[in-house]
Amino acid sequence: MDGAQLEQTSKSDTQREAVIRVRNLTNQFGPQVVHQNLNLDVWRGEVLGIVGGSGTGKSVLLRTIVGLNKPAAGSIEVLGVDVLNGPEDERRRIERHWGVAFQDGALFSSLTVLQNVMAPLREHTGLSESLMQALGSLKISLVGLPQLSCGKFPAELSGGMRKRAALARALALDPEIVFLDEPTAGLDPIGAAAYDELIGELQHALGLTVFMVTHDLDSLYAICDRVAVLAEKRVLVEGPIEEMTKVDHPWVQEYFTGPRARAAQEKG
């Protein structure tokens, strides 16, 4: 972690701009309460890692913020817009400012990889076909896919390549916020490290804010400025990863001081 980022994380709350503000969020599926009075702030330009055991509602939180899941109660503001109850056109506008890469890619199966990446450009910009193709293939190359995969269909790609293609599509419009659901799961270690580096670079150059659900301790140590731990239906603790080992909670202790965490810490 370099000096600039340390400085950023040590700034007081008043100096930081919250791009995502979740307040008193409650999510419930039938009798099962997933979140209760959950509060979370995501600051501009940070990489926030969301961790938590299985079934603690990490993906549900992500889906709720991007508007795919209607919560039982609470409010969510993204870039100052109320995404739950705000006016329709405001919410539409805000959708252009975020990109989502789903866990299994969720690429459109009837389009080639390049067409998938070009789809948001086609929908939201007035660029010429050749520039859209150039930008599409640039994004594909940025995420580390060979140009050969441009003309392929999602079904012809491996799981890891689909994830990268999904990231390329999420980055197509150069969004301010990128939501990543388990981005490095299923990638080989070299690919995962290269991917972490890429996220770090893009985040640095574009002021990208990254909301990342992950279990990859290497990613957490390598690129996450802050970590938020979901447990007991809320954000149990949030802060820089170095502070996590000091948290007195059995799950957090086990997660951040286990053998894998120690190995990742040495690397990071």
Added chain:
Amino acid sequence: MTQPMIQSEQDANGVCLRVSGKLLTQSLDTVEKAFASFQPDRGDVTVDLTGVEALDTGGAWLIADLARRVRSGGAKVQFEGLSPAHYALLDTVAENIPDKPGVEAERPGFVDWVASVGARTAGAWKDTLSLLGFLGLTLHRLVRTILMPWRLRRAALVSQMEETGFKAIPIVALMGFLIGVVLAFQGATQLKQFGAEIFVVELISISVLRELGILLTAIIVAGRSGSAFTASIGSMKVQEEIDAMRTLGLDPIEVLVIPRVVALLIMLPILGFIADIAALIGGGLMSWIDLGVSPGMFATRLKENTGIWQFAIGMIKAPFFALVIGVIACWQAMQVKGSAQSVGQRTTASVVQSIFLVIALDALFSIFFSELGI
């Protein structure tokens, strides 16, 4: 939002390009042409980016692409007034511009069309062989199931019988009833001209019992259950559930195909019978209203003049139709590859093929039974 701008100035040392405004993907359409048409005449190029307020990968691509074109012409490019973060982005983008951008496949020409005709012809032959192989496999498992009835998945069978048979009763009965009504009505109009109204009974009973009842039922079932079979097994294929079954030592034919085929073998004759009865009721009702043939007279004439064979021929065909529908639907499902789109294509193909084969088979039966003289 400040619109992006590009201006060029020629001085003694070369060209100075001033870029300003927000170079963001969403607003690039205004400067795209200016960047693309920029051709340095001579000398080096200085790109002054002091006025750039915001930059994203789209804007960086335009600058990097321009720099690359200038450099390939042998001239030098210098950047001025770029913040470190933007410079890093420009670097990242310049490094990642593919040498040979992947382009969309070209539109197929005449040769490709000829080739595709050849490929499809060869494919049709292969498909036929594969379908016959699948039919053989299914028949083998069917015989094994008959010899070892405890291997039959009873829960799956009953649920399929409900799905393909029981739930189809209303639509099949309504269809049969309406066919009876139409035949009686149209028949009556023609037969009245000869004063032969009473023959409407034979018209209805023979055409419905022998041909239409079972044929139309089979067509409805092919559209209703055949498509459902292909879509559900095909989706399982996409999700690799079929592969998972194989690795667990489960035979997909035995687990998925046999219950569906057996359910159709049992339910299609029953549905055909229901359609027959409904058609006779509809026809009888219409004859009574339109021609004054009383239900009693209709029943008596039906019993006297329509042999049991007319009904039997219809029923004999039912299991064959069931086998055709079930086997084609399941075979098409097994041909699904990869994507959700493939499931859609195979489902359509399944319905079209099974309806076509049911009609073709019916024609063969028709010739066969006439040759036999029944």
